[in-house]
Amino acid sequence: MKKIKIDVVVVPLSGHLYPTMNLLLPLLDNPQYEIRLFTGPQKKAVAESAGFNVVTILEDHIEEFEKAANNDEQLGILSAYHQLSASIDLINLVSDQLLVEWQKNRPDIVIADFITLSGGLVADQLGIPWITTMATQFVLETTDGPPCLIGGMGSPKNAWQAAVQFLGRKGTRLVKRIVSFSFRDRLKRYNFRLYNQLDQETIYSPYSILGIGMKEVELKKGFPKHYKWVGPSGASVEAGEDYPLDLSAFPNRKKVLVTCGTQLAWAKDNLIYQTKQLAKAHPDFHFFVTRGVGGEPFQCENLMENLSVVSYLPYKEYIPQMDYVIHHGGAGIFYQCIIYGKPALILPHDYDQFDYAVRGVEAGVALTANKEDTRAIGLAFEKLIAKEDWSELEILRQAAQSYHPTEILESEIHRLLADKEKE
Structure with missing residues (x-):
């Protein structure tokens, strides 16, 4: 039987790569499929150890990628624009590589992470059906519900809030059109249009979008017909034994995991400071702050008698052993807290994190506070x-x-292949 060749394209960022990897892991041992994962060399080792056949992208552009992906401070309008501009240069480099590779070794299906635009853009050029995997479902424009990435809007409580959200959705479109127009020369090679004839965003697949999350916590409505909820699968894929933290040494204390993920390097010092204040106020709790630096030898430093700072902790290995979690509102940690039933205090920092915070509060699974307001954090933790x-x-x-x-x-996968055969 002819194998189905699937090429997966994902940027080497844990919050994007791991959800898609977890989605595909059960297929690796299925002889029906031949799967290749295109990602950066930063994640080559961890992806190969999980069983993937890895093709590296941006091999000679690691520094440029890290600079574009990891900002030095919270994003503003101007810095977000510059970050997007730098990303488009990298998108075109990846597209060049994919175009050469797929003309030589054409896949049957392409699966692309929702911010890894090259996979879909090149698949469209070559007439290859493709699937978008989406770890942050609410970035997709819908016909109803709160717009995202503008501070975390919740469910409208009255006609005024509904009107504000309507204007927010329209404003989001206008901003996207302006930004797209400003990049038109650099996107000309793709014959790029922001929206298709169905008025849907072309940066996501017109065939299949897989939302790696839960419809039960989503506030938006009016998703496209080809959108499917597949459930949360953003767990870390690192081996727990590579990060040996012995929690049995703290049998009589409540344990709290504190994290702001792997990207927000600028936020780590404040996170440790805020945790110190909590540790002073709650000597019967032990706080474990992870710096989010994986792929390196494990380190653990005790800053206080009840505060430890570690280099990295795989969520799926350690969240089950915690009593509470304080986090930044990233997609992966948000859903891991739900999967393992751990109450959370969310301190949103950037990107989609304010939107996750409001969803956590409305769902009754989390509280939230300003990341720099020590008093508010203390009160929220007390309430938690x-x-x-x-x-x-x-x-x-x-x-x-x-x-x-x-x-x-x-x-x-089989639906898209069947539709392709009918053409």
């Missing part, structure tokens, strides 16, 4: 540990187990 009824969290924890991501993925 005092709350006894987390029944909403338990309901969502059970709902997270009800998804069948592999079945949906395979169904979409």
Whole structure:
């Protein structure tokens, strides 16, 4: 039987790469599929250890990628524009590589992460069906609900808020059109149009979009018909034994994991400072701050009697052993807290994190506070540990187990191939 050749294109960022890897992991041992993963050399080792056949992208442009992906401070309008501009240069470099590779060794299906635009753009050029994997579902424009990336809007409570959100959705479109126009010369090679004839965004697949999350916590409505919820799968893929933190040494204390992910290097010092204040106020708790630096020898430093700073902790290995989690509102950690039933305090920093924070609060699984307001953080933590009824969290924890991501993925792969044969 002829194998189905699947090429997967994802930037080497944990919050984007790991959800897609986890979605595909069950297919690696299936002889029906031949899967190649295109990602940066930064993640080559961890992807290969998970079983993937890796083709590296941006091999000679690691510094440029890191500069474009990891800003030195919280993004503003101007810095976000410059970051996007630098990203387009890298997109075109990846597109050059994919074009050469796929003309020589053409896949049957392409799977591309939602910010890894080269995969879809080149697949469209070559007439290859493709699937978008989307770890942050609400970045997709929909016909109803709060616009995202503008501070975290929740469900509208009245007609005025609904009107504001309507204007926000329109404003988002206008900004996208202006930015797209400013980059028109650099996107000309793709015959790029921001929206297709169905008024849907062309940076996402017109065939299949797989939302790696839960519809139960989503506030937006009006997703495209080819959008499918596959459930949360953003767990870390590193081996737990490579990051040996012995939690049995703290048997009589409540344990709190504190993290702001792998990208926000500028936020780590403040995170440690805020955790120190919590540790002073709560000597019966032990706080574990992870710096989010994986792929290096494990390090653990005790800053206080009840505060440890570690280089990295794989979420799926250590969240089950924690009592509470303080995090930044990234997609992966947000859903891992739900999967393992851990109440969270969200301190949003940047990107989509304010949107995740409001979803966590509305779903009843988290509280939130300003990342720099020590008093507000302290009060929110007090409220977090005092709350006894987390029944909403338990309901969502059970709902997270009800998804069948592999079945949906395979169904979409075979549907797209069947549609291709009919053409």
